[in-house]
Amino acid sequence: MTQGAQGLEQETPLILLREVKNSDLPIFFEQQLDSTANYMAAFTRKDPTDRESFDAHWTKILADETIPIKTILFEGQVAGSILSYIQFGEREVSYWLGKEFWGKGIATKALSEFLAELEERPLHARAAKDNIASIRVLKKCGFVVSGHDQGFANARGQEIEEVIMILE
């Protein structure tokens, strides 16, 4: 965390993006069970506890050549995942970190490295309007707000506002 008052800047975390291994999947599964993370992400899978549906989803996306996906390693540990996929005809990015890895600058570093590997522009992203952390990550990586939308958030059981962002 940046501590401006004392002039102490957060150090850039040393992370590595690598191909997803099957042994990462049980870790991703645990990470996506967290209730705070689900509330933040909001537009989640219907039932995060459904392991079969989780496995089917990951088998499908890992086999899809149009979906770049990377595991985020921090100090050798599986911190989370980052990916890009086409939704509503536009290429979007998304990411998810295990809670114990939050607040260290990992998402910002992972997204900036992932963006350097992706040639396609523009890129889009969506976040619940109150997902301040994710919106901040996107802004720090150059995304700007391009619009707003409303969508049904499985994790909240209701329609909520979302922010649409673009990187040109």
Ligand SMILES: CC(C)(COP(=O)(O)OP(=O)(O)OC[C@H]1O[C@@H](n2cnc3c(N)ncnc32)[C@H](O)[C@@H]1OP(=O)(O)O)[C@@H](O)C(=O)NCCC(=O)NCCS
């Ligand atoms: C969103 C998420 C990826 C952020 O990861 P992170 O590694 O903690 O983010 P960073 O450390 O890179 O922080 C980026 C900025 O957000 C701020 N931030 C982080 N968590 C915050 C919070 N809970 N509230 C407000 N700001 C927050 C940081 O202070 C930093 O801003 P700064 O540099 O101005 O201080 C992580 O919380 C997560 O995985 N959440 C659950 C899944 C999710 O929401 N995915 C995105 C779906 S759109």
